[in-house]
Amino acid sequence: MGTDKIHLKKSVVFKIIVSGDGGVGKTSFLNRLVNNDFNENNELTKGIDFFSKILHVNGTQYNFTMWDFAGQKQFKEILDNFVEGSIAALILFDLSRFNTLETVFKWILKLKQLGHILILIIGTKFDLIDQKEIEIVDDYINQIIEGNELIFDYIKISSKTGYNINQAFFKLINHISMKKS
Numbered sequence: 001m002g003t004d005k006i007h008l009k010k011s012v013v014f015k016i017i018v019s020g021d022g023g024v025g026k027t028s029f030l031n032r033l034v035n036n037d038f039n040e041n042n043e044l045t046k047g048i049d050f051f052s053k054i055l056h057v058n059g060t061q062y063n064f065t066m067w068d069f070a071g072q073k074q075f076k077e078i079l080d081n082f083v084e085g086s087i088a089a090l091i092l093f094d095l096s097r098f099n100t101l102e103t104v105f106k107w108i109l110k111l112k113q114l115g116h117i118l119i120l121i122i123g124t125k126f127d128l129i130d131q132k133e134i135e136i137v138d139d140y141i142n143q144i145i146e147g148n149e150l151i152f153d154y155i156k157i158s159s160k161t162g163y164n165i166n167q168a169f170f171k172l173i174n175h176i177s178m179k180k181s
C-alpha cells in the first residue's frame with residue numbers, strides 16, 4: 001500500500017546553468033553535490049560538464065540537470081541556446097579572489113539580455129577566508145542584490161568541507177515553489 005504514494009509523487013525537471021570564472025570551483029561544487037566527493041587538483045574543464053541531481057522535497061521529486069560551461073568563446077552559441085529553457089543560473093565566484101566578481105557582473109548582464117532567469121550567487125571556498133574578509137564581501141554582494149530583482153539570494157559554500165552545498169539547492173527549490181504557488 002505504501003508504495004502507491006511513490007507513484008503519485010510529482011516529478012519536475014529543471015535545467016540549471018552553472019557559471020563563473022575559471023577556477024572558482026564550479027566543477028568542485030557539482031562534484032560535491034552529486035558525488036559527495038572533492039579533489040584538490042581538478043583538471044580544468046575543457047568542454048561542458050553535465051551533472052544531474054535528484055532531490056525530494058515535500059512530496060515532489062526535483063530533477064536538476066546542471067551544466068558547467070568552461071567559459072571558452074566557442075561555446076557561446078551553445079550557451080545562448082541552452083539558456084533558453086533554463087529556470088535558474090548559479091553564478092559562482094571565489095570568496096578568496098575578489099576579482100572573480102567581475103565575471104559575476106558579466107553574467108548578470110548576459111542573463112538579463114537572454115531572458116528572465118533567476119540568479120543565485122554563490123561564494124565559494126568559504127574554508128579559505130576569515131570572518132573580517134567575509135563581512136566586506138557580504139556587504140558588497142548585498143548591495144548588488146538590492147539593485148537587481150533577478151538575483152533571489154546569495155549563499156557561501158565550501159566544496160572542500162561540504163558546507164552549505166545542499167542548502168544552495170534548497171534555497172532554489174524554495175524560491176521556485178514560492179513562485180509557482
Ligand SMILES: Nc1nc2c(ncn2[C@@H]2O[C@H](COP(=O)(O)OP(=O)(O)O)[C@@H](O)[C@H]2O)c(=O)[nH]1
Binds near residue numbers: 022
Ligand atoms: N580550499 C578549497 N578549494 C577549492 C574549493 N572548491 C574548489 N577548490 C579548488 O579550486 C580549484 C578549481 O576548482 P574547479 O572546481 O576546477 O573550478 P572550475 O574551473 O570553476 O570548475 C581546484 O584546485 C579545487 O580543488 C573549496 O571549497 N575550498
Ligand SMILES: [Mg+2]
Binds near residue numbers: 049
Ligand atoms: Mg570546471
